Amino acid sequence: xxxxxxxxxxxxxxxxxxxxxxxxxxxxxxxxxxxxxxxxxxxxxxxxxxxxxxxxxxxxxxxxxxxxxxxxxxxxxxxxxxxxxxxxxxxxxxxxxxxxxxxxxxxxxxxxxxxxxxxxxxxxxxxxxxxxxxxxxxxxxxxxxxxxxxxxxxxxxxxxxxxxxxxxxxxxxxxxxxxxxxxxxxxxxxxxxxxxxxxxxxxxxxxxxxxxxxxxxxxxxxxxxxxxxxxxxxxxxxxxxxxxxxxxxxxxxxxxxxxxxxxxxxxxxxxxxxxxxxxxxxxxxxxxxxxxxxxxxxxxxxxxxxxxxxxxxxxxxxxxxxxxxxxxxxxxxxxxxxxxxxxxxxxxxxxxxxxxxxxxxxxxxxxxxxxxxxxxxxxxxxxxxxxxxxxxxxxxxxxxxxxxxxxxxxxxxxxxxxxxxxxxxxxxxxxx
Amino acid sequence: xxxxxxxxxxxxxxxxxxxxxxxxxxxxxxxxxxxxxxxxxxxxxxxxxxxxxxxxxxxxxxxxxxxxxxxxxxxxxxxxxxxxxxxxxxxxxxxxxxxxxxxxxxxxxxxxxxxxxxxxxxxxxxxxxxxxxxxxxxxxxxxxxxxxxxxxxxxxxxxxxxxxxxxxxxxxxxxxxxxxxxxxxxxxxxxxxxxxxxxxxxxxxxxxxxxxxxxxxxxxxxxxxxxxxxxxxxxxxxxxxxxxxxxxxxxxxxxxxxxxxxxxxxxxxxxxxxxxxxxxxxxxxxxxxxxxxxxxxxxxxxxxxxxxxxxxxxxxxxxxxxxxxxxxxxxxxxxxxxxxxxxxxxxxxxxxxxxxxxxxxxxxxxxxxxxxxxxxxxxxxxxxxxxxxxxxxxxxxxxxxxxxxxxxxxxxxxxxxxxxxxxxxxxxxxxx
Numbered sequence: 001x002x003x004x005x006x007x008x009x010x011x012x013x014x015x016x017x018x019x020x021x022x023x024x025x026x027x028x029x030x031x032x033x034x035x036x037x038x039x040x041x042x043x044x045x046x047x048x049x050x051x052x053x054x055x056x057x058x059x060x061x062x063x064x065x066x067x068x069x070x071x072x073x074x075x076x077x078x079x080x081x082x083x084x085x086x087x088x089x090x091x092x093x094x095x096x097x098x099x100x101x102x103x104x105x106x107x108x109x110x111x112x113x114x115x116x117x118x119x120x121x122x123x124x125x126x127x128x129x130x131x132x133x134x135x136x137x138x139x140x141x142x143x144x145x146x147x148x149x150x151x152x153x154x155x156x157x158x159x160x161x162x163x164x165x166x167x168x169x170x171x172x173x174x175x176x177x178x179x180x181x182x183x184x185x186x187x188x189x190x191x192x193x194x195x196x197x198x199x200x201x202x203x204x205x206x207x208x209x210x211x212x213x214x215x216x217x218x219x220x221x222x223x224x225x226x227x228x229x230x231x232x233x234x235x236x237x238x239x240x241x242x243x244x245x246x247x248x249x250x251x252x253x254x255x256x257x258x259x260x261x262x263x264x265x266x267x268x269x270x271x272x273x274x275x276x277x278x279x280x281x282x283x284x285x286x287x288x289x290x291x292x293x294x295x296x297x298x299x300x301x302x303x304x305x306x307x308x309x310x311x312x313x314x315x316x317x318x319x320x321x322x323x324x325x326x327x328x329x330x331x332x333x334x335x336x337x338x339x340x341x342x343x344x345x346x347x348x349x350x351x352x353x354x355x356x357x358x359x360x361x362x363x364x365x366x367x368x369x370x371x372x373x374x375x376x377x378x379x380x381x382x383x384x385x386x387x388x389x390x391x392x393x394x395x396x397x398x399x400x401x402x403x404x405x406x407x408x409x410x411x412x413x414x415x416x417x418x419x420x421x422x423x424x425x426x427x428x429x430x431x432x
Numbered sequence: 433x434x435x436x437x438x439x440x441x442x443x444x445x446x447x448x449x450x451x452x453x454x455x456x457x458x459x460x461x462x463x464x465x466x467x468x469x470x471x472x473x474x475x476x477x478x479x480x481x482x483x484x485x486x487x488x489x490x491x492x493x494x495x496x497x498x499x500x501x502x503x504x505x506x507x508x509x510x511x512x513x514x515x516x517x518x519x520x521x522x523x524x525x526x527x528x529x530x531x532x533x534x535x536x537x538x539x540x541x542x543x544x545x546x547x548x549x550x551x552x553x554x555x556x557x558x559x560x561x562x563x564x565x566x567x568x569x570x571x572x573x574x575x576x577x578x579x580x581x582x583x584x585x586x587x588x589x590x591x592x593x594x595x596x597x598x599x600x601x602x603x604x605x606x607x608x609x610x611x612x613x614x615x616x617x618x619x620x621x622x623x624x625x626x627x628x629x630x631x632x633x634x635x636x637x638x639x640x641x642x643x644x645x646x647x648x649x650x651x652x653x654x655x656x657x658x659x660x661x662x663x664x665x666x667x668x669x670x671x672x673x674x675x676x677x678x679x680x681x682x683x684x685x686x687x688x689x690x691x692x693x694x695x696x697x698x699x700x701x702x703x704x705x706x707x708x709x710x711x712x713x714x715x716x717x718x719x720x721x722x723x724x725x726x727x728x729x730x731x732x733x734x735x736x737x738x739x740x741x742x743x744x745x746x747x748x749x750x751x752x753x754x755x756x757x758x759x760x761x762x763x764x765x766x767x768x769x770x771x772x773x774x775x776x777x778x779x780x781x782x783x784x785x786x787x788x789x790x791x792x793x794x795x796x797x798x799x800x801x802x803x804x805x806x807x808x809x810x811x812x813x814x815x816x817x818x819x820x821x822x823x824x825x826x827x828x829x830x831x832x833x834x835x836x837x838x839x840x841x842x843x844x845x846x847x848x849x850x851x852x853x854x855x856x857x858x859x860x861x862x863x864x
Contacts, residue, residue: 034513056516063512068504075503075743079686080495081466084488084825092686119734121708122554129598155734158707158722166561166598166705173720198718247735253511254524254738273598275590276553285828286630288605290590302551302587303679306686307740311507393516396717 013415016337022330022406028318029251029408030063033389053390053413053420058197058225058365058403061251061315070314074307086306095309096278097297102316103259106324107223107244108233113261115299116309120224120245120258121155122274124191126299127241127260128163129273131189131218134240134266139216143188144168147217150175153197156222160191166273176203180211187217194232195225195363198395199354202226202363206237213238218266224248227259229364229405230331231324240266249364249405252312260299267295276301318407330406331364334414338366338402341418346425350374354399364406370398373429384424390417445847448769454762454838460750461683461840462495465821485822485845485852490629490657490797490835493683493747502746506739518738527741528710529729534748535691538756539655539676540665545693547731548741552656552677552690553587554706556623558731559673559692560595561705563621563650566672566698571648575620576600579649582607585629588654592623598705608635612643619649626664627657627795630827632787634658634795638669645670650698656680659691661796661837662763663756672698681796681837684744692731699727708733750839762838763796766846770798770834773850778857782806786831796838802830805861816856822849 017023033052054062078086087093100114107114118126128146135143148160150173157173164171174182176192183190190212195202209219218240226232228249234242242261246252262270272292277283279300281291292298339353349372356362370378378398385392385400392402402417449455465484486494510518519525532546539546550558560578567575580592582605589605596603606614608624615622622644627634641651650672658664660681666674674693678684694702704724709715711732713723724730771785781804788794802810810830817824817832824834834849 030508030512032513034509054515060511060516060519062515063507068507068512071507071739072500072504075495075500075685076462077466079492080462080500081464083486083494084492084823086686087492118550118554119708119737121734122550122706125706153709154712154718154720154722155707155709157720158709158712161722162705162707245735253507254518255735255741256739257737258734273594274554274557275587275594276551277585277587277590280586280590286586288586288589290586290593302553302690303677303687305551305689305737305740307503307688307743308737309687311739391516 013337013411016333016411020330020411021326022322023410025318025322025407026410028065030065031408051389053416055390055392055402055404055409055413055417057251057405057409058229058248058401059393060254061248061405062408063253064251064315064318066317067253067311067314071307071311074310092304092306095306095313096300096304097295099309099313099316100259100296102313103227103244103246103250106232106250106319107227107242107261108231109235109261110264113264113267113296114259115296116246116259116312117257117300117304120222120243121159123243123258123260123299124156124159124220124222125163126272126274127220127243128160128189128191129167130262130270131220131241132163132167132169133271134269135188135216135218137269143186143217144170145186146171146188147174147179147182147190148172149179149192151196151198152191152193153222153224156191156193176208179208183212183215183217185215187212187215189218189220191220191222193222193225195229197225198367198399200363200365200367201356202230202361205233205239209237209239225363225365230328234261239263246312250312251315251318253308253315256308256312257305262296262299267298270298272298274301278302278304322407327406331404332359332362334404334406334409334411335362335364335366337411338404338414338418341415342368342421345418345422347429350425351400365401365403368400370400374425377428381424381428384427385420388420388424390420392417445769445843448765448843452762452843453758454754455842457750457754457839458842460497462497463840483821485848487822487824487834487836487841487845487849489683489837489841490661490680490833491825492686493680493837494840496683496747496750498749499685499743499746503739503743506742524736524738527738527745528732528736529727531741531745531748532691532728534745535659535678535682538664538682538751539659539674539693540663541667541693542696545696545699545728546691547728548678548691548744549689549732549736552654552675553591555675555690555692555731556588556591556652556654557595558704558706559652559675560592560621560623561599562694562702563652563673564595564599564601565703566701567620567648567650569701575618575649576602577618578603578620579606579611579614579622580604581611581624583628583630584623584625585654585656588623588625608640611640615644615647615649617647619644619647621650621652623652623654625654625657627661629657630786630799630831632795632797632799634662634793637665637671641669641671657795657797662760666693671695678744682744683747683750685740685747688740688744689737694728694731699730702730704730706733710734710736754839759838763836764791764794766836766838766841766843767794767796767798769843770836770846770850773847774800774853777850777854779861782857783832797833797835800832802832806857809860813856813860816859817852820852820856822852824849
C-alpha cells in the first residue's frame with residue numbers, strides 16, 4: 001500500500017541519514033534478521049533495506065559486533081584456561097566498579113559512584129531501603145512514607161511496597177507531575193522513573209529531586225529508559241540513588257546486570273539491606289561481622305556474574321567518542337520525523353501519540369495508542385508489522401511502542417516503519 | 433624432591449583411574465593451563481600429565497567443552513539475529529524454571545521446586561525472610577530468632593542479620609552440632625551450610641531439619657558446597673528452602689546464577705521480600721498490584737540474565753547419565769587417597785586435616801591446616817604449589833583447600849598434588 005503514501009515536506013530520510021554524524025556507528029551493530037546475509041556489501045552493516053527495522057532497543061538493545069569475539073575469549077581463555085587465576089589476572093574481581101566507571105559518563109556521574117551487578121529490581125530494593133534509612137538518620141524515624149511514581153514500571157512499585165513493609169513505612173502512588181508538591185515532612189524517599197516505560201514521557205530529574213530534598217527526603221531514580229538514550233545528569237541533578245538497566249539502550253545483552261548509582265555524599269552512610277561478602281571491607285578475611293567497603297563497591301552483594309558482565313563491558317565500547325548531545329539531537333530528530341510521517345499518513349482518530357510533543361518531556365521512544373477503528377487491535381497491528389520486518393512491541397491494552405536508538409536507528413528505518421504502520425492500519429480498516 | 437617419595441601400599445593412582453567408571457567424563461572438560469596445547473592426543477582431554485592439576489572446582493568449576501559453541505550460538509543467533517523474539521522463540525523466558533528442573537535431580541528434588549537466578553546471597557535473603565514469615569504465619573509473631581551456623585560462609589551470616597533486622601528478629605550463631613538442640617519455641621528459621629566451606633565437613637541435612645521442624649521452625653540450607661559434589665536429598669530430608677551455587681561443582685561459569693529451592697508444600701505461602709514483575713501471575717499485564725505466580729517461579733525477581741543462564745544450562749548437560757552414587761563413591765575414594773598420600777609423606781605436626789575422617793561427615797574437599805613449622809606459611813605453600821601446576825586455594829589464616837570434582841579429577845591428579853605438596857613442605861622445612 002505504499003501507493004497511499006504522498007511525497008513529504010522537509011528533508012527526506014536519505015538526506016537526513018547523509019547528514020547524520022552518528023550514522024557510521026550503525027556498522028558496529030548486528031541488525032540483520034535470522035535469515036538475511038550478514039552484510040550485503042553496502043557498508044551499512046545490514047543485510048539491505050529489506051532487512052529488519054529494529055525499533056525495540058528500548059526492550060533489548062542490538063548486539064554490538066565486537067561482543068562475540070570478546071565473550072569467546074572470556075570463556076575459552078579466562079574461564080577455560082586460567083580459571084580462578086582470572087579473578088585477579090583477568091580483572092574479574094574489580095569488574096563491577098570498573099564497568100560502573102565506564103557507564104558513569106553516560107549518566108552524568110563522576111567516577112567511583114556506580115557499581116554493576118544484580119538485576120534492576122534487586123538494585124531498586126537496595127536503593128529504596130538505603131534512601132529510607134538515610135532520610136531517617138537525618139530527619140528521624142517518623143519519616144514513614146515512600147512516594148512512588150503512579151505510572152511506574154510494575155517491579156519498582158512491588159519492590160517499593162516490599163521495602164516499605166520491611167522498614168515500617170507506607171507507599172503512596174503519586175503522579176510524577178505532583179511529586180514535587182507531594183513530598184513533605186513524612187517523606188522518606190521517592191522512587192521515580194526518569195522516562196515512563198509506557199508513554200516515553202521524560203520527567204524533570206533535577207526539579208523533582210530538588211523538591212524532595214527541600215522536604216528532607218531522598219530521591220531514587222529509575223533510569224532504565226534514559227541511560228544511553230539521552231543525557232542523564234545524575235551528579236548535576238543531585239540525585240541520591242539511581243538504578244539503571246544495561247540491556248536496553250546500553251546494549252549489554254539479554255538480562256545483562258543492572259547498575260546502582262549512590263551519590264558520593266551518601267556513600268559513607270549507605271546502609272544496604274543486602275550486605276554480601278564482596279562488599280566487605282576485607283572480603284577474604286571471611287569475618288563474622290560485616291564491615292562495609294567505602295565507595296560504590298558498597299552496593300555489591302554476591303559473586304559477580306562474569307560472563308554477562310564482561311559482555312556488557314565490551315558492548316560499552318561502542319560509546320567511545322560519542323557525544324551525548326549528538327545522541328539527544330538525533331533521538332529527537334528521529335522521533336519528530338517518525339511522528340510527522342505517522343501523522344501525515346494514518347487517518348485521524350486511529351492512533352494517538354502518548355509521547356509528549358515537547359522535546360524537554362520526550363524520551364527516545366514513541367508510544368501510539370490504538371483508538372477508534374484500531375481499538376483492541378494493537379497486538380494484531382504489531383504482529384502485522386513484525387511480518388513486514390518492522391519490530392516494535394506492544395503493551396496492553398493498546399499501546400504500540402517504537403524505540404529509537406540513536407547509535408543504530410536510521411531515518412530510513414523510521415521512514416520504513418511509518419510506511420509499514422500506515423499500510424497495516426489502512427489494511428486493517430479495509431478488512432473491518 | 434620426588435626422590436623423597438616411597439612406593440605406596442594399596443592400588444596405584446593408575447590402577448584406580450583404570451577402574452574408575454567416571455573417568456571418561458574428564459574429556460568433557462577443559463583442564464589445560466593457558467600455555468599448554470589443548471590436547472596432547474592421549475584422549476584424556478588434557479595437555480598431558482605435566483599440565484595443571486586443578487583442585488579448585490569447589491571455588492570455580494572447570495569449563496565444560498560444549499559451552500563455548502553453545503554460548504556463541506546464544507550470542508550470535510539468539511541475541512544478534514532474533515533479538516526480542518528469543519524471549520519466546522529461544523525459550524529465554526522460561527529458562528529459570530527449566531534450568532531449575534535440570535538441577536533438581538542433582539539435589540534430590542522433584543521438578544517444579546527450583547528456580548535459577550540472582551546470586552547466592554540474594555537467594556539466601558529471599559529464603560531466610562520467607563522462612564521467618566512462614567514460621568510466624570504458622571506459629572505466631574513471637575517467633576523472633578534466626579539460628580545461623582556459627583561457621584557459616586560470611587555472606588550467609590550478613591544476610592541473615594539483615595533479614596533479622598528487617599523482620600524484627602535476632603540472629604544467634606550456633607555450631608551445627610548444637611543446632612538441633614538449640615531450636616526451640618522462639619526459633620523462626622535456621623540457616624545452615626550443608627558442607628562447611630572452610631573445613632569440608634558435611635552436616636546431617638535430614639536430622640537438623642527434623643529437629644527444626646519439631647521446634648516449629650523452618651530450615652534454610654546453603655548447599656553451595658554439596659550440590660554436584662554428593663547426593664543432596666532435599667525432598668527426602670524435608671528441607672524447606674535451599675540455596676545453591678552453580679559455579680562450583682556444577683561448572684556453570686564464573687558468577688553463574690544461583691538457584692533457590694522452595695519445597696512444594698511451602699510454595700503457596702512463600703512470601704518473598706523481593707517481588708518482581710517476572711514472578712507476577714500475569715507479568716505482561718504490568719499491573720500495579722503484585723499477585724505472585726504459583727510454583728518455583730515465585731522465586732523470580734527481575735529479568736533473567738540469559739547469557740550466564742544458558743551457559744549454565746549447557747554446562748549441566750555433562751550430568752546426563754551420571755549416577756550420583758558413583759560420584760559420591762569416587763569423591764570419597766579421591767579424598768581418602770589424597771589424605772593417605774599426604775599422611776604418608778608429610779612429616780607429622782605440619783599439616784592437620786580439618787576434614788572429617790568419617791565418610792558420612794565429609795564433603796568433597798580436603799582442608800589442611802598449616803601448623804608447627806608451617807604456621808604462617810599457608811599462602812606461600814599454596815603459591816609454591818601453583819608454581820608446580822597444582823591449583824588449590826587457601827583461606828586465612830592457615831588453611832589449604834583442595835577440592836575434588838569427581839567428574840574430572842583423577843587419582844593421578846590426587847597423587848601428583850600430594851607429591852607436590854610433600855615436596856613443597858619439605859623444601860620449606862629445609863629453607864627454615
